[in-house]
Amino acid sequence: MLVYVEGRTKVKKVAILFLVIILTLAGCGQTASGDKGTDRRSSQSPSKQIIVSAAASLKEPLEDIEKLYEEQHQGLDLVFNFASSGSLQKQIEQGAPADIFLSAGQSQMDALEKQDLLVQGTRIDFTGNEIVLVVSRDNQNIKSFEDLTKANLISIGTPETVPAGKYAQETLKNMKLWDSLQDKIVQAKDVKQVLDYVKSGNVEAGIVYGSDAKSSDKIKVVAEAPAGSHSPIVYPGAVINTSSNLAEAKVFLDILCSSEAQAILENYGFKRVNY
Amino acid sequence: MGLDFSPIILSLKVAIAAVIIVVLSGIPLAGLMARRDFPGKDAVESLFTLPLVLPPSVVGFILLWLFGKNGPLGQFLAQTFNVSVVFHISGAVIAAAVVSFPLMYQSVKAAMEGVDPTLENAARTLGSGEIKVFFTITLPLSWPGIVSGFILSFARSLGEFGATLMVAGNIPGKTQTMPIAIYMASESGDDRTAMMLVLIMTVFSFLVVFWLNRWSKRQKKSTAQDIGRE
Known part of the structure; x- marks a missing residue:
């Protein structure tokens, strides 16, 4: 019994210590963001995170397009999750947080569509490859x-x-x-x-x-690869229906199809597709 | 579609080869370390145990660097023997041997340290050389440690995934061992194949551990009886 009581006080002490640390850290964070606020008004509004689960092959162009998007929509923060389209499909099926899925293959997107995990009408082929x-x-x-x-x-x-x-x-x-x-x-x-x-x-x-x-x-x-030796390669993108940032996610897909973003994609060796 | 048995056979081949390497290297080294003292012994011991505590990915990274096309050992092997172990079954064997070596080494060493030195000294006073002492006294008396080391390193080799995937890659039918086949089947949504292989792997591992526990208990009992008889 004595040991138990001792254990309790120990836990309490540790908890208090943690509380102090957390409060201190939070205080620091506040002053830091306050400083920034004087420079950029936008950071005063809490920045929303848009999680984009994207095929690994899209890494470089997306990082360029990210700048484009965040410039036009301050207060929004794009977070990328790059992996193979198959792993991403699995992650989304298991309920991993994602607002947008950009797949390198149609079958992964088809699978999600069949399970009603996409927001209807948002699916679009945004680029191609060879x-x-x-x-x-x-x-x-x-x-x-x-x-x-x-x-x-x-x-x-x-x-x-x-x-x-x-x-x-x-x-x-x-x-x-x-x-x-x-x-x-x-x-x-x-x-x-x-x-x-x-x-x-x-x-x-x-x-x-x-x-x-x-x-x-x-x-x-x-x-x-000779023309016709494989099925055409188009990259589909869509908004995931667990997304709580539907409007922002849709805007990102629009920007992805803008001529500026398309030029970036072509620069990285992707092929424009006809919508 | 029937189950492809090649990963199972491949895993057994890799595990057997790895265990042979581990037995041949682990027993003499354990014998040496249990009986000899030299400067830097602690460092060498730590090095031998390192693969047990390092993540397999670290072991894989180091092996890939060592044996890769531009790595020091890889270049040596390519130039002298014209062989490459990367993305080859021999790479899987090396990876499995390296990660399971500490299990063999540790358990043999512990057993050998438990052998009463007076028995060895008795043999020496009767005129036996060091090698004869090792083979007739030390080795037979550390038998339980050798067997458990053998089984543990076999099971570890059979289950090696991280380092193997990095060094031997994933070539179905050639380097795709059971754990890698399970990972790939699960990744591609082929749950049926994954489940079958998981079942085989689990049952096998369970039997190994079960049998090892039973065996070591019986060993203890019989040793206790021996002491009782004295």
């Missing part, structure tokens, strides 16, 4: 998809979860290369990992999006 074969800068062996049979190891995204991997698989199957290459294909968790494998030289070639190939000068594009 599939290319990349090798490290000093590789002279591989110049075409057919040359892949000479490679020891190549990498693509896991076809079941990574849309770029699925398109790569389609391309290889279409070119009748899949069966002979299967044993050499390291399946990566996302496109960035494919690029890392190629950059580090641990695999000789990778199949990625045209936009990803532009992100590094350590790699070079040696071939583009």
